[in-house]
Amino acid sequence: MFKQFLENAEGNQGYLLSSLAIFLIFFILVGVFVLTMKKEEIKYMSELPLKDEDDERGS
Amino acid sequence: MTEKFYYDNKTVRNFAIATVVWGIVGMTVGLLAAMQLFKPAMNLGTQYTTFGRIRPLHTNAVIFAFVGNAIFMGVYYSLQRLLKARMFSDILSAIHFWGWQLIIVATAITLPLGLTTSHEYAEMEWPIDIGITLIWVVFGINMFGTIFKRREKHMYVAIWFYIATFVTVAVLHIVNSVELPISFFKSYYVYAGVQDALVQWWYGHNAVAFFLTTPYLGMMYYYLPKMANRPVYSYKLSILHFWSLIFIYIWAGPHHLLYTSLPTWVQSLSTVFSVMLIAPSWGGMINGLLTLRGAWDKVREDPRLKFMVVGITCYGMATFEGPMLALKQINAIAHYTDWIVAHVHVGALGWNGFLTFAVLYWIIPRIYNTTLYSVKLASFHFWIGTLGIIFYAVPLYFAGFTQGLMWKEFTPEGLLKYPNFLETLRQILPMYMMRALGGTLYLTGVIVMSYNLIKTMAAGSLVANEAAEASPLPSVFVAQGTDKKWHRFLERKPLLFLVLSLVVILIGGMVEMMPTFTIKSNIPTITSVKPYSPLELQGRDLYIREGCVNCHSQMIRPFRSETERYGEYSKAGEFVYDHPFLWGSKRTGPDLQREGGKYGNAWHYNHLFDPQTMSPGSIMPPYEWLINQQLDTTTTRAKITAMRSLGVPYETGYEAMANAALEKQAKSIADDLRQNNIKVKSDREIIAIVAYLQRLGTDIKAK
Numbered sequence: 013m014f015k016q017f018l019e020n021a022e023g024n025q026g027y028l029l030s031s032l033a034i035f036l037i038f039f040i041l042v043g044v045f046v047l048t049m050k051k052e053e054i055k056y057m058s059e060l061p062l063k064d065e066d067d068e069r070g071s
Numbered sequence: 072m073t074e075k076f077y078y079d080n081k082t083v084r085n086f087a088i089a090t091v092v093w094g095i096v097g098m099t100v101g102l103l104a105a106m107q108l109f110k111p112a113m114n115l116g117t118q119y120t121t122f123g124r125i126r127p128l129h130t131n132a133v134i135f136a137f138v139g140n141a142i143f144m145g146v147y148y149s150l151q152r153l154l155k156a157r158m159f160s161d162i163l164s165a166i167h168f169w170g171w172q173l174i175i176v177a178t179a180i181t182l183p184l185g186l187t188t189s190h191e192y193a194e195m196e197w198p199i200d201i202g203i204t205l206i207w208v209v210f211g212i213n214m215f216g217t218i219f220k221r222r223e224k225h226m227y228v229a230i231w232f233y234i235a236t237f238v239t240v241a242v243l244h245i246v247n248s249v250e251l252p253i254s255f256f257k258s259y260y261v262y263a264g265v266q267d268a269l270v271q272w273w274y275g276h277n278a279v280a281f282f283l284t285t286p287y288l289g290m291m292y293y294y295l296p297k298m299a300n301r302p303v304y305s306y307k308l309s310i311l312h313f314w315s316l317i318f319i320y321i322w323a324g325p326h327h328l329l330y331t332s333l334p335t336w337v338q339s340l341s342t343v344f345s346v347m348l349i350a351p352s353w354g355g356m357i358n359g360l361l362t363l364r365g366a367w368d369k370v371r372e373d374p375r376l377k378f379m380v381v382g383i384t385c386y387g388m389a390t391f392e393g394p395m396l397a398l399k400q401i402n403a404i405a406h407y408t409d410w411i412v413a414h415v416h417v418g419a420l421g422w423n424g425f426l427t428f429a430v431l432y433w434i435i436p437r438i439y440n441t442t443l444y445s446v447k448l449a450s451f452h453f454w455i456g457t458l459g460i461i462f463y464a465v466p467l468y469f470a471g472f473t474q475g476l477m478w479k480e481f482t483p484e485g486l487l488k489y490p491n492f493l494e495t496l497r498q499i500l501p502m503y504m505m506r507a508l509g510g511t512l513y514l515t516g517v518i519v520m521s522y523n524l525i526k527t528m529a530a531g532s533l534v535a536n537e538a539a540e541a542s543p544l545p546s547v548f549v550a551q552g553t554d555k556k557w558h559r560f561l562e563r564k565p566l567l568f569l570v571l572s573l574v575v576i577l578i579g580g581m582v583e584m585m586p587t588f589t590i591k592s593n594i595p596t597i598t599s600v601k602p603y604s605p606l607e608l609q610g611r612d613l614y615i616r617e618g619c620v621n622c623h624s625q626m627i628r629p630f631r632s633e634t635e636r637y638g639e640y641s642k643a644g645e646f647v648y649d650h651p652f653l654w655g656s657k658r659t660g661p662d663l664q665r666e667g668g669k670y671g672n673a674w675h676y677n678h679l680f681d682p683q684t685m686s687p688g689s690i691m692p693p694y695e696w697l698i699n700q701q702l703d704t705t706t707t708r709a710k711i712t713a714m715r716s717l718g719v720p721y722e723t724g725y726e727a728m729a730n731a732a733l734e735k736q737a738k739s740i741a742d743d744l745r746q747n748n749i750k751v752k753s754d755r756e757i758i759a760i761v762a763y764l765q766r767l768g769t770d771i772k773a774k
Contacts, residue, residue, distance in 0.1 A: 027336050028343060031582060035318060035347070038575075042314045046307045058302035060227040061293050064152050 074222070074543050077536035078151045080438040082164040084533055086144035087431060089172060091521050093140060094427075096179075097132030098514045104129050105507040107692070108659065109500050111683075114692035119183040121692045123618025127194040128182045133419065134192060134282065136175045141427040142286040143167070143210070146233050148434055149293040150214065153230060155223045155541035159216025163209050170206040174199060185616035186256045189651055190271045192278055193247050197258045200248040207244065211237050218565045222541040226565065228309045232289030234565065235317050235572045239281040242576065247274035251717060253709040257612070261717055264646025265332055265594050268654055269325060269587055273580055276324035283418065284386075285317070287426050291359050291383065294430050298375050304361035312354030317572060319348050322579035326397035329406065330628040331654060332643035334593045337583050338399075344579070345397030352390035359383040374449040378429035381457055385421020389414060404479065407624060407658040409499070410471025413464045420460045420513055428452065428520060435524050441531025448523045456516040462509030470502035479632040487635050492661040493688050500690075597644035600770045602719045603763070605707050605729040606736040610763030612710070613756055614653070617694065624655035625664040625767065638665030638768065645771060648719045660691060665768035672740055673747035675761045697757040702737075704730050704754075736762060 107113040107122045114121045151158060158164050177199050181187075187194040195203070214237060218230070247270055250258035262270050296303050303309060322344035325337045360383055363370060370376040392414050396405050405411060436443045443449060477495040480488040489495050587593050603611060614620070627633050629640040641664055646652055670678075677684055680698060682691040711726040734753070740762055741753035751757065 027340055027582070031322070031340055031579075032343070034578065035344075038318055039315060042311055046310050049307065049310075054306045055302075057225060057227060058296075058306040060153060060223065060225065061149075061229070061296045062300070062302060064297075 072542065073540045075538065075540050076155075076157055077538055079147070079158050079161065079164060079535075080533065080537050081535040082158065082161075082168055083144055083148045083434060084438055084535075085168050086140045086147060087435060087524075089140040089168070090137060090144055090427060090431065091517075091524065093132060093136030093175060094517055095514070095521065097129060097137045098510070098517060100125060100132055101129040102507060102510045102514060105503065105510050108690060109503040109507070111690050111692050116693075118185070118617075118694075118696045121617065121694075123621050124183050124185060124187075126621045127187060127191075127618060128179065130192055131178055131182065131194060132175070134278070135178070138283060138419075138423050138427070139171065139175075141423070141430070142236070142282075142290075143171070144434065145290040145294070145430050146214070146286065148438075149229060149290065150217055150233065152539075153223065153227045153293065154217055154221035155539065156217055156221045159213050159220065163213040163216070167206060167209045167213060170202070170209065174202050174206060177202070181256070185618075187615060187618065188250065188258065188260065189615045189618075189620055189653065190247060190260070191275050191656060193244075193271075193274060196256055197248070197250045197252050198255065200244070200250070203244060204241075204248075207237075207241055211241070215565060215569075222543055224544055226568070227293070228303075228306065228313060229289040229293040231313055231568070231572075232285045232292070234569055235313075235576070236281050236286045236289070238569055238573050239277065239285075239317070239321075239576050242573070243274045243277050243281065246270060251713050253713045254706065257706070259650040259710075259713055259717060262650070262652075263717070264649045264652050265334075265643045266584075266588055267650065267652040268328055268331065268646075269333060269337070269584060271652070272327040273321075273324040273584065276327060277321055277576075279415075279418070280316075280320040283423055284320075287386075287423060288313075288316075288355050290426060290430060291355070291379075294426075294433060295359055295362050295379055298373065298379065298429070298433060299363055299366045299369060301362065301366060304358050304364065308354055308358050312351040312358065314575065315351035316348075316355065318575050318578070319344050319351060320579075321576045322583065323348055323397065324580075325583060326402070327656065328654075329397070329399055329402045330630070331626050332641050332646065334587060334643070337587060340583060342397050342399065345394045349391060349394050352393075353387060356383055356387035356390070359386075374446060374453045375429040375432045377450075377453045378425040378432070378456075381453075382422050382425030382429065385417050385425065385460070389418035389422065392417070403628075403630065404475035405471060406628075407656070408471040408475045409467040409502070409657075410475065411657065413467035413471060416467070417460065417464050420456075420463060424513070425456065428456070428517075431520070431524060435527050436531070438534055438537070439528055439531030440534050441527060444523050444526035444530060448519055452516040452520045452523070455512050455519070459509050459511075459513030459516060462512055463506050464509070466502035466505035466509070470499035470506075473502075474499055478636070479630070481632070487632065490636065492636075493686060496659075496690065497688055594643045594647065596647065597642060597771060600645055600647060602648045602714070602721055603766065604736055605711060605733040606759050606762045607766045608710055608714070608763075609702060609704070609707065609733065610759035610761070610766075611653075613697070613760045614763055615651075619663075620653045620655045622655075622657065622659035622691070624658050624662045626654040627662055627664050633662070637662045639771065642771065645768070648714070650714065650717055650719075660689075663764070663767055667765045667767040667769035671747070672743050672761050672765065673749055675764055676744055676749055676751070676757060679757060679760065694757075697760060698751060698755055700756045701754050702756045702759050704733060707733060 103113060104122055104125045147158060178195050181196060181199065182194060186196050188196060214233065249261045251261055252258040260267055292303055292309060323341050325333055325341035326345045329338050363380065370380055395401055396414065432443060432449055474495045477489045477498065482488050627637045627640045634640055674685060678686065679694045681693045682689040707729045708726045711721050711729045715721045737753040737758045740758050741751060744751055
C-alpha cells in the first residue's frame with residue numbers, strides 16, 4: 013500500500029518528506045511534554061469538570 | 072476566603088432553544104431536499120424551492136444554525152463552570168445570541184432568493200460574511216474575557232478545544248470570504264479556478280474539523296465525565312490527540328480534489344496526512360469510550376449516555392472512513408456519488424446530532440432545577456434516532472457503490488455499459504426513498520425530544536443566575552504537583568496558547584497553498600482559453616444563482632470511463648478565469664465540463680423548460696422562469712470591470728461595449744431558436760444560460 017502512495021506522489025517528494033518530518037518533530041515534542049507530566053498534575057487536571065456544586069441536581 | 076458569583080444560565084437556555092428550533096427547521100428542509108430527489112414535484116414549482124437552492128439552505132441551517140447554536144450552548148455552560156466565573160459580559164452574550172440568529176435569518180432569506188457565492192458551506196453573500204466575522208469576534212472577546220477573569224488557573228482540555236475552534240474558524244472564514252463586491256448582493260471571489268478550489272476545500276474540510284469536530288470533542292471532554300461521574304480515561308492522551316489533531320487536520324483538505332486538475336503533489340500530501348489523521352481521531356474516540364469503563368451499567372439505564380456512546384462510535388466510524396475515502400483507489404469510485412453523502416451524515420446525525428441531544432437532555436433539567444420529564448421518551452428518541460441513522464446511511468452507501476461502479480463499467484467490446492447517465496440514476500431511486508424514510512424517523516425523534524424538553528421546562532423554573540462560590544486566584548501561582556515551570560506555562564497563558572494553536576494550524580495550509588498560488592508551473596496556461604463573453608458571464612451567474620453546481624460537476628477526471636462519457640479530461644489552465652470555480656462535488660446529474668456544442672440551442676431550451684421531455688425519467692426540476700424573466704443587463708458593466716481588476720484580460724474600455732456584444736450574441740441565439748420553431752425574446756435569462764452552457768469546455772475541444 014505504501015509503495016502505491018509513493019508511486020502516486022509524482023515529483024516533489026521533498027514536500028512529502030519534509031512535511032512528514034515537520035509533523036514527527038512536532039509530535040515528539042508534544043510526546044515528551046506529555047510524558048514528563050507529573051501524576052498529581054494529571055489527576056488535578058482530569059478532575060476539573062467534576063468539581064461543580066450542581067452535580068446533585070437534574071439527574 | 073471565597074467569592075460569591077452567579078453563572079449565566081439564561082444565555083445557555085436561549086442557545087438551547089435556538090438549537091432545537093433551527094434543528095427542526097434545518098432537518099425539515101433536508102427532508103424536503105431528500106424527497107425532491109425521487110419526486111421532482113417536491114420542487115414545488117417555484118424558483119425559490121428547487122433543489123439547487125434548498126440544498127445549501129439545508130447544509131447551512133444544520134451546520135451553522137443547529138450545530139452552531141449547540142456549540143454556543145455547550146461552551147457557555149461548561150466554560151463558566153470550568154473557569155469558576157460568569158461569562159465576561161452579559162451585553163456581549165446578548166449580542167452574540169441575537170446577532171447569530173440574525174445571521175441565520177438573513178441566510179434563510181437570501182439563499183432561496185438565489186443570492187449565493189456557490190462556495191459549499193459558505194454560500195452566504197459578502198454582507199452576511201461580514202456579519203459572521205463580527206459576531207465571531209464578539210464570541211471570542213466574551214470567551215477570552217471569561218478566561219482572563221477566571222478563578223481556576225488551570226485550563227481544562229475542553230477549553231483548549233474551544234480556543235482552537237475560535238481561532239481556526241476565524242482564519243478559515245476570513246480567507247475563504249475574500250470577495251470583490253459588485254453590488255450589495257453579488258460578489259466574485261478573488262481566487263479563480265484551481266486556487267479557488269484549493270481555498271474552498273481547505274475551508275470545507277476544516278470547517279468539518281473545527282466547527283463540527285473540535286468544539287464537540289471539547290464538549291465530550293466536559294459532559295461525558297459529568298454524565299458518567301468519573302474523570303476522563305487518559306488526560307495525557309487528550310493532550311497528545313489535541314495537538315496532533317489540530318496539526319494534521321489542516322493538511323488534509325485537498326483530498327476532496329483527488330484526480331482533479333489540482334497539482335498532484337498537493338493531492339499526495341493530503342492523502343498521506345489523511346491516513347495519519349486516523350491516529351488522533353481514534354485517540355479521541357478511544358478516550359471517550361474508555362471513560363465509560365466500569366460504568367457500562369449506567370449506559371444501560373441512562374439515555375444520555377446511550378446517545379454519547381453511539382455518537383462517539385459514529386465519530387470513530389466516520390473518521391476511519393474519511394482517510395479510506397482519501398486513498399486514490401477508493402476515491403476514484405466514491406467521489407461524486409452518494410457514498411460521500413452517507414459518510415457526512417454518519418458524522419452529522421451520529422456524532423453532532425447525538426452529542427447535542429445528550430447535552431440538551433443534561434443541561435435543560437439542570438438549569439430549570441428539575442428532573443427530565445420522561446426518561447422513557449428520551450429512550451424512545453434514542454432508538455428511533457439510531458434507526459433513522461441506519462435507514463439513512465445504509466441505502467446511500469449501497470447507492471454510492473452501485474452508481475460509482477455503474478459509471479465505470481465497460482462491455483467486453485470496450486464501450487460504456489451504461490452510456491446513459493439516467494440508467495445509473497434510475498437504479499438508485501429506491502435507495503433515495505429509503506433515505507427519506509431514515510430522515511423522517513430521525514426528525515420524529517427530534518420532535519419527541521422537543522416535547523420532552525418543553526414539558527421539562529414547564530415543570531421547573533429557569534435559574535437564570537445560578538449562585539456559586541470559589542476562591543479568587545492567589546497572586547502567586549501555586550503549581551499542582553509539579554515543579555517544572557514550563558509544564559504549566561501553556562495552561563496558564565491563554566493568549567500564548569491562542570498564538571501557538573494559530574501557528575500549528577497555519578503550517579499545513581501554507582505549505583499547500585503558497586506554492587500553488589505563486590509557482591506558475593502548478594497551473595500551466597493554455598493560450599486558447601479566453602475570458603467569457605458578457606452574455607456567457609451573465610449566464611454563468613444564473614448557473615450560480617440556480618445552484619446547478621449542487622448536482623452537476625464541471626471536472627472530468629482522467630479516467631477512461633470519464634473521458635468516454637464526457638470528453639477530454641479537465642486541465643488546470645482551463646479554469647483561470649473562473650471566479651468562482653464550479654467543479655462541484657456531487658454528480659446527481661452528469662458532468663457539464665464539455666457540454667458546449669454537444670447539443671443544439673433548441674435542445675437546451677426545451678430541456679430547461681421541461682427536462683422530462685428531452686430526458687425521460689430525469690429528476691431535474693423545470694426552470695420555466697428563465698424564459699419569463701428578463702436578463703438584468705444593468706450589472707454587465709460592473710461585472711466586466713470587477714473581473715478585469717481580478718486579472719481577467721478584458722481590454723480597457725470593453726465594459727462600455729459589453730452590453731452591445733451581449734445583445735448581439737443573444738440575438739444570434741434567439742435567431743437560431745426561431746429556426747427551430749422556438750419563439751423567445753433575446754432579452755430573456757434562458758438565452759444567457761444557454762450561451763454559457765454552449766461555451767463550457769469548448770476552448771480546448773478537439774475540432
